Amino acid sequence: MDDAAVQALFLPFVDGTLAPPARLLWLRARDGQGLQQFRSLFPASTIVAEQSFRPFADALPAWLDVSAAATGRFEAVLLLPPRQRDEARALLARALDQVVEGGLVVASVANNEGARAIQSDLARLAGEPAVLSKHKCRVFWLRADAARRDAALVQQWAAIDVPRAIADGRFLSRPGLFAWDRIDTASALLAAHLPEDLAGAGADLGAGYGFLADAVLRRCAQVTALDLYEAEARALALAQRNLAATAAVRAAPVALGYHWHDVVRGLPRRYDFIVMNPPFHQGRADRPELGRGFIRAAAQALTATGRLLLVANRHLAYEEELQRHFTQTRVLADAQGFKVIQAQGTRA
Numbered sequence: 001m002d003d004a005a006v007q008a009l010f011l012p013f014v015d016g017t018l019a020p021p022a023r024l025l026w027l028r029a030r031d032g033q034g035l036q037q038f039r040s041l042f043p044a045s046t047i048v049a050e051q052s053f054r055p056f057a058d059a060l061p062a063w064l065d066v067s068a069a070a071t072g073r074f075e076a077v078l079l080l081p082p083r084q085r086d087e088a089r090a091l092l093a094r095a096l097d098q099v100v101e102g103g104l105v106v107a108s109v110a111n112n113e114g115a116r117a118i119q120s121d122l123a124r125l126a127g128e129p130a131v132l133s134k135h136k137c138r139v140f141w142l143r144a145d146a147a148r149r150d151a152a153l154v155q156q157w158a159a160i161d162v163p164r165a166i167a168d169g170r171f172l173s174r175p176g177l178f179a180w181d182r183i184d185t186a187s188a189l190l191a192a193h194l195p196e197d198l199a200g201a202g203a204d205l206g207a208g209y210g211f212l213a214d215a216v217l218r219r220c221a222q223v224t225a226l227d228l229y230e231a232e233a234r235a236l237a238l239a240q241r242n243l244a245a246t247a248a249v250r251a252a253p254v255a256l257g258y259h260w261h262d263v264v265r266g267l268p269r270r271y272d273f274i275v276m277n278p279p280f281h282q283g284r285a286d287r288p289e290l291g292r293g294f295i296r297a298a299a300q301a302l303t304a305t306g307r308l309l310l311v312a313n314r315h316l317a318y319e320e321e322l323q324r325h326f327t328q329t330r331v332l333a334d335a336q337g338f339k340v341i342q343a344q345g346t347r348a
Contacts, residue, residue: 002032002033003030003033003034004110004137005032005080005108005110005113005135005137006032006033006034006035006080006108007032007034007135008034008108008132008134008135008137008138008139009107009108009139010034010037010038011034011132012106012132012139012141013042014034014037017132018106018141020038020041020045021045021075021103022044022045022046023045023047023048023074023075024046024047024048024075024076024078025047025050025070025077025099026047026077027070027077027078027079027080027091027094027095028051028079028081028091029049029050029051029056029066029080030059030060030080031059031060039061039063047064047065048065048067048070049064049066049067050067050068051066051068052068052069052233053231053232053233054231054232054233054260055231055262058262068233068260069233072098073098073099074099074103075099075100075103075104076103076104076105077096077098077099077103077104077105077106078106078107078108079092079105079106079107079108080107080108080109081109081114082176083113083114085114086160087160087161087175087176088118088121089121089157090158090161090175092105092107092118092122092125093153093154093156093157093158093160095107096126096144096149097154099144100144101144101145101146102143102144102145103143104143104144105122105126105129105142105143106139107119107122107140107141108138109138110136110137111137119140122142124153125150125153125154125157126142126144126145126148126149126150126154127145129142130142160175161174161176163241166182167182167183170214171209171214171238172209172238172241172242173238174238176234177209177232177234177238178208178279179208180209183211184211184277185336185338186277186311186312186313186338187208187211187212187277187311189333189338189340190215190309190310190311190340191212191215191219193309193332193333193340194216194275194309195220195309195342197222198216198219198220198222198223198272199220199222199224199272200222200223200224200225200271200272201224201225201226201270201272202216202223202225202226202272202273202275203226203227203228203229203267203271203274203301204216204227204228204274204276205229205263205267205274205275205294205297205298206230206263206277206294207228207230207235207236207239208232208235208239208277209235209238209239209242210238210239210240212275212277213239214242216275217254218246221250221252222252223254224255225254225255225256225257226254226255226256226257227256227258227269227271228258229259229263229267230258230259231261231262231263233260236258236259236260263293263297264290264293264294264296264297265297266297266300267297267298267300267301269301270301270302270306271301271302271306272302272303272305272306273302273306273307273308273309274301274307275308275310276298276308276309276310276311277311278290278291278295278310280313288317291312291316291318292318292321294310295308295310295322296321296325298310299325299346299347302344302346304345304346305344306346307342307344308322308326308342309332309340309342310340310341310343311339311340311341312338312339312341313338314337314338314339318341319341322341325343325347326343326347327345327346327347328344328345329341330342
């Protein structure tokens with residue numbers, strides 16, 4: 001992968017400015033050319049790579065020790081901070097918590113993704129870092145020094161990522177997730193138009209923190225099983241907590257399954273119904289092919305009489321993909337810039 005931030009991240013090691021530690025933690029790891037060059041020059045270094053987004057985790061090379069959530073302390077912590085400011089600050093604080101005294105913290109950020117601001121945030125936490133600019137990115141680093149660290153600010157920013165109640169206490173969420181601090185308008189529209197006669201085993205694709213799945217459990221009494229598929233492990237863990245109370249008060253029991261999974265790779269079983277608000281962004285880029293991939297995966301996983309219920313932005317032309325895979329499609333709602341569509345009758 002041609003990932004400029006990854007390539008820049010390893011430059012201080014490749015050019016000899018920094019000596020490679022024997023074991024390091026890499027937060028928000030992604031595959032890229034810089035990683036392969038580091039591996040070829042320093043094969044003895046062990047990298048524990050944390051990546052909670054399943055497609056990125058699956059793309060990492062097999063020689064890495066990949067985890068959705070890494071623990072412990074390390075001689076060095078490398079990170080690719082996200083664009084969301086609160087989430088990035090929490091990640092910087094965590095890097096300082098997981099590096100040993102005197103160990104390295106190294107971050108790389110594209111210039112157009114807030115590099116200068118994140119560099120400034122690291123300086124506030126732990127002193128001014130050294131800086132190198134390359135590949136339209138900034139890579140900056142420092143050694144952990146308790147005397148220079150603002151311990152109170154580290155604690156304050158670490159708390160940003162603690163799950164918190166939203167929507168009048170109905171759900172737990174956290175920064176960095178899709179629509180993390182509110183109920184998404186499109187999902188709310190789909191929830192309001194869910195057919196009450198949905199029954200049997202179903203799935204929620206791209207389940208997030210569990211809002212749509214919760215609506216299914218509350219509205220559709222004949223549902224006996226519901227699987228949640230979500231690529232972001234941080235969201236899936238919250239969905240499991242959010243749905244526990246709803247499932248407990250249902251009149252009829254329901255079997256819940258939670259799957260850290262890349263939906264476009266297909267689903268492992270058949271379902272009587274599927275609900276989804278498919279993603280169409282990755283970072284800043286529009287990716288309507290993601291939604292089309294979700295539709296294909298749903299069509300392949302539905303029974304012959306199964307139903308797909310999806311919501312999408314009005315401007316996204318999913319109808320052609322739906323007609324390719326289903327014999328019947330119907331618009332159930334069109335409001336606030338979104339449309340709710342029901343599709344059934346999967347084609348061979």
